[in-house]
Amino acid sequence: MLLNEFELTIKKSKFIGLLYKIDTEEDIKKILSDVKGKHPKAKHFPYAYILGSSAGKTDDKEPHNSAGMQIYNILNYNNLNSHLLIIIRYFGGTKLGASNLLRTYLEVAKNVTKKITN
Numbered sequence: 001m002l003l004n005e006f007e008l009t010i011k012k013s014k015f016i017g018l019l020y021k022i023d024t025e026e027d028i029k030k031i032l033s034d035v036k037g038k039h040p041k042a043k044h045f046p047y048a049y050i051l052g053s054s055a056g057k058t059d060d061k062e063p064h065n066s067a068g069m070q071i072y073n074i075l076n077y078n079n080l081n082s083h084l085l086i087i088i089r090y091f092g093g094t095k096l097g098a099s100n101l102l103r104t105y106l107e108v109a110k111n112v113t114k115k116i117t118n
Helices: 025-038 068-077 098-117
Strands: 002-010 013-021 047-051 054-058 083-090
Touching: 002 098, 013 025, 013 098, 025 047, 025 083, 047 068, 054 068, 068 083, 068 098, 083 098
Parallel strands: none
Antiparallel strands: 002 013, 013 083, 047 054, 047 083
């Protein structure tokens, strides 16, 4: 179930954060498939989840630890168990650099979880 959405544009790259409540690992697969189907022109779909004692994250071809780790850290810090956070990136034509990517993914993750944690 989609709980919140947040969008941010930096140098023509659009980032869309989606926070979902999940119950099973099958939910993760289905949601990822649905999101990718709805956003076929997006370049990256990094995400993280925490589900009971299991957790996972991926940078989805972004520079190592620039996306998935930032997303996971926000979920973990806010004790958001049974949640999946996906950040969709539409590439705007300008490379942002690893440090800008890291900050942007962190900002989107913080903002999409804000409604749930406040």
